Amino acid sequence: MKKIGILTFHRSINYGAVLQAYALKSVITKLGAHCNIIDYKNQYIDEINRVKLFDFNSSKSFINGILTYAAKKEKYEKFVEFREKYLVDEERDLDISTLNQRQNYYDAYITGSDQVWNYGLSNFDKTYFLDFVSDSKKKYSYAASFGFLEIPKDYINKYRELLGNFNKISVREEQGKKIVNSLLQKKVPVVQDPTLLLNVNEWIEAFRISKNNNPKKYILLYLMIPEPNIVKFTEELAKETGYEIIYITDRIARNIKATFARTVSPVEWLELFLNATYIVTNSFHGVAFSINFNKNFFMGLLPSPANVNSRLENIINIFGLKERQIGIGNKIDIGNVIDYDPINRILSDAREQSMAYLKTIISDTDE
Structure with a gap:
């Protein structure tokens, strides 16, 4: 069984972030691969999500921090419990040096979904561009999002370099497709967010x-x-x-x-x-x-x-x-009232196309 590792914002205290991580892992597992969320610890993201009792940025934030601390701490602990129960099956709290040493551990690496290519959310951490993986054949994205309309001029060359040696790229939005095409002169598919790959009954x-x-x-x-x-x-x-x-x-x-x-x-x-x-x-x-x-x-x-x-x-x-x-x-x-019959047909077709893309990643690892 092929091993696939996912890099995403699974440590964020954000409902969409953890649920899309769960969905992608679940779908890839159902397709016949061994899949794990790599518990990479981005210090910038962890600091943003850290629950603070005292916030000295302003008197308002100081008072707000004290009044909301108990609720935020309880919520934070529930997210950690979810992460440990449903997302991360193997080693925890990994840093970039550990990832460099273990780059051959997985047969394929997938970055995404979520705004993993939004430089502002991770302090432009190149790990989410799989820069630690030397074998470009192992590098894939699924529904990666930039989160913005265009790349600032100062970042264009670096983005072009980082995205230039992926085996396959897919993005979540049409705007992301335009960005990749402008950088690499390459057309890439727009696929569905992983949360949409599981239907309501699932x-x-x-x-x-x-x-x-x-x-x-x-x-x-x-x-x-x-x-x-x-x-x-x-x-x-x-x-x-x-x-x-x-x-x-x-x-x-x-x-x-x-x-x-x-x-x-x-x-x-x-x-x-x-x-x-x-x-x-x-x-x-x-x-x-x-x-x-x-x-x-x-x-x-x-x-x-x-x-x-x-x-x-x-x-x-x-x-x-x-x-x-x-x-x-x-x-x-x-x-x-929304008529969901035509919408569900669009969703079903989009889901099939997205699943087909994921199947190509798994079939690539079998070669």
């Missing part, structure tokens, strides 16, 4: 999620960054429907009447999405799971100065769901 079975666990209908609000227009939209939706709002956040939020879910685990997060009547989000994976679970959802863009909205716009364009984007002054039409 997610339910994987974690024994309870369907309709909450007898009350509710609107689920999940924001990567709070945005006043989205919050207002959610409040108006609650007023129109009479449904309560459940807000997944570990922030101190006093600007909305809601039940706050501050310490949910990745599995509990899935359950909240599965059982929601409506979902309002500005998260890429919030949108991805809403579509995969056939939910009525609304999507808002991330507020300025965020520059990663291309991935949000890309996913709703793929599935013809532009009308679900929240705009200033949007009128809520609660009777406008």
